[in-house]
Amino acid sequence: MERLDGNAAAGLLQEVFAREMTTAMETCASCGNEAVVATTHVYMGDIGTVLRCPTCEQVLMTIVHVREELHVDLSGVRRIDLR
Amino acid sequence: MAAPRAGWQSATLRDKRTETDRAATLHLLTDAWPGHRAGQHVDVRLTAEDGYQAQRSYSIASPPEDDGDVALTVERLDDGEVSPYLVDEMAPGDMCELRGPIGGWFVWDADDGGPLLLVGGGSGVVPLMSMLRHRAALHSGVPARLLLSARSLDDVLYADELHGLDAGDDELDVSITLTRTAPPDWPGYARRVDRPMLEEVAWPAADRPRVYVCGPTPFVESVAAGLVDLGHDAGLVKTERFGATGS
Amino acid sequence: MSPPFSRGFHRRHEAERADADRVPPGQYVVNDFPVLSAGPTPHTPLDQWSFTINGAVDEPRTWTWEQFQTLPAEEVTRDIHCVTHWSKLGTTWRGVAVDTLLQGIETSAEYVVEFADGGYTTNVPLDDLRDGKAWVAYEFDGEPLESEHGGPARMLVPHLYFWKSAKWVRGLTLSDDDRPGFWEQNGYHNYGDPWREQRYWND
Numbered sequence: 001m002e003r004l005d006g007n008a009a010a011g012l013l014q015e016v017f018a019r020e021m022t023t024a025m026e027t028c029a030s031c032g033n034e035a036v037v038a039t040t041h042v043y044m045g046d047i048g049t050v051l052r053c054p055t056c057e058q059v060l061m062t063i064v065h066v067r068e069e070l071h072v073d074l075s076g077v078r079r080i081d082l083r
Numbered sequence: 084m085a086a087p088r089a090g091w092q093s094a095t096l097r098d099k100r101t102e103t104d105r106a107a108t109l110h111l112l113t114d115a116w117p118g119h120r121a122g123q124h125v126d127v128r129l130t131a132e133d134g135y136q137a138q139r140s141y142s143i144a145s146p147p148e149d150d151g152d153v154a155l156t157v158e159r160l161d162d163g164e165v166s167p168y169l170v171d172e173m174a175p176g177d178m179c180e181l182r183g184p185i186g187g188w189f190v191w192d193a194d195d196g197g198p199l200l201l202v203g204g205g206s207g208v209v210p211l212m213s214m215l216r217h218r219a220a221l222h223s224g225v226p227a228r229l230l231l232s233a234r235s236l237d238d239v240l241y242a243d244e245l246h247g248l249d250a251g252d253d254e255l256d257v258s259i260t261l262t263r264t265a266p267p268d269w270p271g272y273a274r275r276v277d278r279p280m281l282e283e284v285a286w287p288a289a290d291r292p293r294v295y296v297c298g299p300t301p302f303v304e305s306v307a308a309g310l311v312d313l314g315h316d317a318g319l320v321k322t323e324r325f326g327a328t329g330s
Numbered sequence: 331m332s333p334p335f336s337r338g339f340h341r342r343h344e345a346e347r348a349d350a351d352r353v354p355p356g357q358y359v360v361n362d363f364p365v366l367s368a369g370p371t372p373h374t375p376l377d378q379w380s381f382t383i384n385g386a387v388d389e390p391r392t393w394t395w396e397q398f399q400t401l402p403a404e405e406v407t408r409d410i411h412c413v414t415h416w417s418k419l420g421t422t423w424r425g426v427a428v429d430t431l432l433q434g435i436e437t438s439a440e441y442v443v444e445f446a447d448g449g450y451t452t453n454v455p456l457d458d459l460r461d462g463k464a465w466v467a468y469e470f471d472g473e474p475l476e477s478e479h480g481g482p483a484r485m486l487v488p489h490l491y492f493w494k495s496a497k498w499v500r501g502l503t504l505s506d507d508d509r510p511g512f513w514e515q516n517g518y519h520n521y522g523d524p525w526r527e528q529r530y531w532n533d
Contacts, residue, residue, distance in 0.1 A: 001365045001478075002300045007323045008140060010185045011126040022188040038188035039322070045366040046414035047493065048516060052369060059369070059449070064517040066530040071517035093334050129336040136333075137341070162362075164342040178334040 001045060006038040009049055012063055013037070016072055019082070029078040030058035037080075051076075091128060091180045094153070096173050102240055106158040106206070107170045108144060113181060116151050119143055121217040122190035122210045122295065122323075125153065125183035129165060139165045142209040142297075142323075143184060146216035153181065156240060158206045160327055189295065189323040193218055197225035197293055198286050202276070202306050204232045204298025207325055208240050211297060215255070219248055226254045230284045232276050232302065234263040258284050276302070278309045288314030293321075300324040343416070352409055354524035357417040363479065364416055368512065371477050372447035372498045379482055381466060382501035383431060386439035391431075392501075395482070398466075401426045406465060408488035410495075411524040423486055425467030428459040428502075439504035443511060444485050444496040452494050452511035453520070454487060456504065463489055466499060491522040491529070 006013075006022050013021035022038040033055040040060060041052040048064040053076070060076040098110040124142040145154035159170040173179070191199065191214045199218075201211040208231050218225060233239045239259060249257040260272035260280065272280055286292040294315060296306045303322045311317050343358045353359060376395040384390035393401070405424050411417045443453050458464070467486040468475050475481030480497025487495045493513050514520050519528040527533060 001367045002326055003324070003370065004300065004326065005322060005324045007124075007186060007189050008326075010124075010187075011140065011182055014185060020185075020187040022186055036188060041370075043367050043369055045368075047366050047412075047513065048368070050368045057370060057448075062368075062512075062516045064513075066517040069517070073516055091333070128333070129339045130333045131340045132335050133340075135341045137339075162342075168336070168339050172338045173336070177337045179336050180333055 001043065004042045004044060006036070006040045006042055006051065008044055009040075009042045009051060009063075010038075012044075012049055016063060016070060021082075023083045025081040025083075026060060026077050027079040027081075028053040028056060028058065028060060029076050031056040032078070091182050094179055094181045096175050096177050096179070097152075098175060099173065102156055103238055105170070105238070106156055106240060108154050108156045109169060109173065110145075111153040111155065111179070111181065112151070113153065116153060117184070118150075119147055119153075119184035120186075120190040120192060121146055121213040123184040123186040123213075124210065125155065125181045125185060127155070127165070127169070128180040128182070129168065130180070137165050140185075142206075142213070144209050144212050144216075146213055146220050148217065148220035156206065156209045156212075189297070189321050191217070191293065191295060193221050193223040193225060195293060197227060198290055199225055199227040200285050200292040200294045201227065201229045202232075202281075202294070202296045202298075203229070204276070204302035204306075205234075205238075205325075206240065207296075207298025207302065207323070209297075210323065211295060212241055212244075214295065215245075215248060218255075219252070224254055226286075228256045228258070228284060228286065230258045230260065230276065230280070232260050232262060232298070235261055236264075236266055236269075256284075276306055276309070278312060281306065281309045282313055285310060285313065285315070288316070291316065291319060294319055295321050295323075297323040298325060299327065349419070352419060353417055354411055355527050356529075357411055357415055357524070360416045360418055363418060364412070364414075365478050366412070366414065367478075367497075368450060369448045373477060374447050374482070374498070374500075376482060380500065381431075381483070383435060383504065384501065385443075385503035385505050387435055387437050387504055391435065398426065398468075398483075402430055404465075406486070408486070410488050410492050413491040413493055413518065413522070413524075413529050422471055423465065423467040424469035424472075425465035425483070425486060427462065428464040428466065429462065431466065431502075432460065437504050439506055441505045441508045443503045443505065443509050444494075444499055445501055445503060446496045447498040447500055450496055450498070450512050451509075452496050453509055453514060454490070454494055455508075455521075458487065458490065459502070463487065489523075491519075491524050493518065494522050 051061040062073040094111040141155040144156045265273040382392045465486040468483040485495040
């Protein structure tokens with residue numbers, strides 16, 4: 001399964017945050033690196049979507065569809081700066 | 084600028100044009116397309132009669148100026164679930180759902196200026212084509228260069244249109260590299276994109292071009308790394324990675 | 331309001347119930363071997379690999395790759411079921427039974443966390459790894475397990491959904507309390523029995 005980037009998760013992120021998120025800056029809670037969401041490392045599969053820090057590869061965010069529900073874990077993100 | 088729609092809307096196939104043996108452009112019609120920017124994509128959702136759904140993302144090939152037309156160029160993946168349906172089966176009048184337009188990072192507006200360097204691998208050229216069509220529609224003088232990588236000449240998307248744009252525009256240069264087979268007397272490149280090729284094709288780093296690289300992940304990362312090695316500011320190199328595609 | 335149908339569209343794998351008592355509810359049989367991941371594929375060199383049992387035990391136990399290869403191993407053929415609805419029947423593996431690894435280990439622990447390179451975890455009751463129900467597998471289909479499928483070694487716990495079989499496994503932490511792993515914390519069922527279709531929380 002190929003690694004993609006934040007652009008591939010743009011539609012899903014818009015479902016979660018109700019706005020365009022690929023231009024937002026996220027700060028990794030593990031290493032403190034700041035990166036544009038479009039540049040994060042994204043692993044998308046039927047089981048769920050995982051966004052990882054492009055510097056340290058720790059999990060930033062996990063998004064899972066459970067039928068009509070969306071479960072989002074943001075514990076890997078310290079801060080999001082929206083443009 | 085119209086705000087992007089977060090929800091799904093119904094779409095109908097208006098027309099389908101063959102691009103290559105494995106790719107076609109689908110022109111979709113929706114009730115209320117809010118307009119889009121060059122480089123954005125849509126999510127397409129198909130629903131089978133038993134309720135089974137599948138969803139994929141496709142870049143918009145049409146420029147913002149083609150009012151209301153959402154054109155998607157789709158390449159058939161042999162073991163794919165959605166692309167064979169879109170390329171081979173879907174007929175005018177058939178329906179699907181669209182979500183979008185999506186994306187705010189990998190976009191180019193002529194107002195952003197240039198010079199512009201576009202590097203596309205396989206169907207990675209689709210969003211770049213939207214940018215070039217946008218540029219052409221505005222008769223923009225922004226200097227632009229496209230480097231396109233494909234397996235063979237038969238796999239090059241938009242070959243005729245690109246030739247025409249290149250020939251008719253002094254400020255546009257199109258370079259093609261074929262990675263598997265090239266015809267005899269092929270004047271273009273015939274190998275995978277590498278640093279010497281980038282050095283020949285790209286603007287000098289000192290010109291600070293806006294760069295867009297799109298295609299399969301290994302292609303994108305190799306090209307982006309090559310450009311940064313050549314001195315390009317990583318902050319000016321925007322990348323969009325696709326899943327499996329032909330390059 | 332239901333979404334519009336796309337005329338002629340159908341799932342790629344028709345839901346064949348070749349053997350209804352072999353295929354749990356909501357599953358379809360595949361012949362390929364899909365790869366799903368939550369992160370990059372690790373590539374731990376064998377000379378740096380080890381397998382450890384730790385936690386609620388008197389003494390942690392560790393095997394190097396060489397030591398692991400000397401443990402009695404067996405070939406097993408099992409059906410596997412992924413929570414994303416695919417099932418693959420008759421898969422063959424070679425590995426060391428968890429029973430073998432637990433021999434001589436005394437513990438009052440009831441739960442286990444499988445931990446792997448890259449940080450993935452999944453939790454399983456200890457009883458579900460015992461009595462011939464689980465292996466640490468390092469061969470698939472007669473060949474060394476490929477890294478994209480979890481090599482050099484992964485867990486094989488075929489009676490549960492396959493996310494409970496951690497790829498790139500490096501050990502088991504035994505514990506008195508149940509600690510939900512990666513997917514269990516993100517919406518997936520804590521136990522994961524395919525025959526009761528326990529895919530998600532509250533199933």
